[in-house]
């Protein structure tokens with residue numbers, strides 16, 4: 001069943017908002033003019049993702065060298081800071097694995113290192129005229 005959840009003009013590019021459809025809450029994100037919707041419940045402990053903030057990805061080629069990329073493509077949970085990729089729902093952080101321990105060191109691609117174990121649930125979104133529609 002399709003639900004009109006917002007007017008396009010009310011969610012400008014680079015912003016997100018909480019919307020409701022069929023008694024459920026969703027985190028609606030306008031990523032560069034393309035809309036995405038995540039169930040508004042963090043898979044870690046249930047925080048509303050729409051109360052978090054949009055962020056990017058820090059990339060580095062070595063110590064002391066870093067840059068912020070893909071700005072707005074990640075949503076950061078307001079409770080514990082886990083980050084989820086807006087387009088896929090994939091988590092890119094698992095704080096339970098971030099305790100300091102002695103480990104053997106090896107060189108791996110950054111994405112292998114930070115991919116988290118959780119995926120935020122996504123729902124299909126479309127734009128019809130001036131309205132954003134979620135299909136449940």
Ligand code: FES
Nearest residue numbers: 042044045077080
């Ligand atoms: S509830 Fe979202 S990171 Fe903990």
